Amino acid sequence: EVQLLESGGGLVQPGGSLRLSCAASGFTFSSYPMSWVRQAPGKGLEWVSAISGSGGSTYYADSVKGRFTISRDNSKNTVYLQMNSPRAEDTATYYCAKEKVVAVAGTLGFDIWGQGTMVTVSS
Amino acid sequence: EIVLTQSPGTLSLSPGERATLSCRASQSVSSTYLAWYQQKPGQAPRLLIYGASSRATGIPDRFSGSGSGTDFTLTISRLEPEDFAVYFCQQYGSAWTFGQGTKVEIK
Numbered sequence: 001e002v003q004l005l006e007s008g009g010g011l012v013q014p015g016g017s018l019r020l021s022c023a024a025s026g027f028t029f030s031s032y033p034m035s036w037v038r039q040a041p042g043k044g045l046e047w048v049s050a051i052s053g054s055g056g057s058t059y060y061a062d063s064v065k066g067r068f069t070i071s072r073d074n075s076k077n078t079v080y081l082q083m084n085s086p087r088a089e090d091t092a093t094y095y096c097a098k099e100k101v102v103a104v105a106g107t108l109g110f111d112i113w114g115q116g117t118m119v120t121v122s123s
Numbered sequence: 124e125i126v127l128t129q130s131p132g133t134l135s136l137s138p139g140e141r142a143t144l145s146c147r148a149s150q151s152v153s154s155t156y157l158a159w160y161q162q163k164p165g166q167a168p169r170l171l172i173y174g175a176s177s178r179a180t181g182i183p184d185r186f187s188g189s190g191s192g193t194d195f196t197l198t199i200s201r202l203e204p205e206d207f208a209v210y211f212c213q214q215y216g217s218a219w220t221f222g223q224g225t226k227v228e229i230k
Contacts, residue, residue: 035219037168045160045168045211047219061218095167100179108174109158109213113167 002026002112004096009117012086020081022096022114030054030074033099033107036081038092039116046092049081050099064090086121093118125149127212127222135230142199144225146212151192156215159188159197162224163208171210172197202227 008020022034035050049070050059058070069082079096094117097110126149136142146157154175160168170179172188175195185200199206207229212222 044223045213045221047221050219059218100170100173105155105174107215108155109160109170109179110168111170111173111179113169116167 002098004098004112004114006094006096006114006117009094009119011120011122012083013123014087014121015085018083018086018119020083020094020096020117020119022079022081024077024079024098027098027112029077032101034072034079035097035099035110036070036079037095037097037110037113038090038119039095040089040092043092048094051079083119086119088121091119091121124218125152125214125216125220127214127220129210129212129222129225131225132223133226133228135228136202137230138202138204140202142197142202142206142227144197144199144210144227146190146195146197146222148193148195148214150216152195152214152216154191154195157188157190157195158213160211160213161206161208162211168211199227 003025005023012018033052036048038048051070055072067085072079096114098112099107100109100111128147130145157175159172162168176188187198189196209224209226211224
């Protein structure tokens with residue numbers, strides 16, 4: 001069964017740090033780019049960051065650039081999101097998502113999602 | 124950044140009725156990179172449509188997508204009880220962005 005399982009969420013103080021993890025199973029992990037998407041309570045979806053299958057390319061939303069770092073360990077089938085200097089507005093449920101990749105066209109959407117992990121930034 | 128505006132904000136319909144959801148982009152979007160998702164309370168989003176009109180694996184054929192340029196539509200031909208949820212459109216230009224969502228609620 002294809003599955004993503006996030007962990008690492010919790011309460012973090014503004015200016016602190018937190019690392020989220022997402023363990024994948026049921027597919028060839030290294031073949032697929034992965035993304036993090038967040039959803040503030042009662043709000044819509046916001047793409048946060050993406051990483052290529054090899055880990056050699058990373059991408060960030062302007063709202064987190066310079067503060068968050070995405071990485072992956074293909075030997076552990078895990079993608080990470082290191083959150084440094086979080087702000088109150090980073091409070092959200094964070095989902096990892098597998099990108100649906102089609103040859104030539106590239107990523108066409110996110111076809112597998114984890115259940116999410118809640119991050120609360122508060123003093 | 125391309126902004127996606129979904130309408131209406133809330134759609135109140137009865138089971139068996141047809142639902143038509145709109146997603147309008149602030150500038151032209153390649154149909155290849157337009158997707159739709161369904162989200163139920165307490166659950167992660169689920170991919171319904173990619174490439175503007177292709178159904179994802181396991182999605183019933185009552186769901187269909189159409190459109191091009193700046194105007195896209197998700198149609199649910201006959202609402203089933205399990206279809207009452209929030210729907211988001213998504214596009215990829217230089218970055219992925221989502222619409223704010225349309226809630227389909229039971230009338």
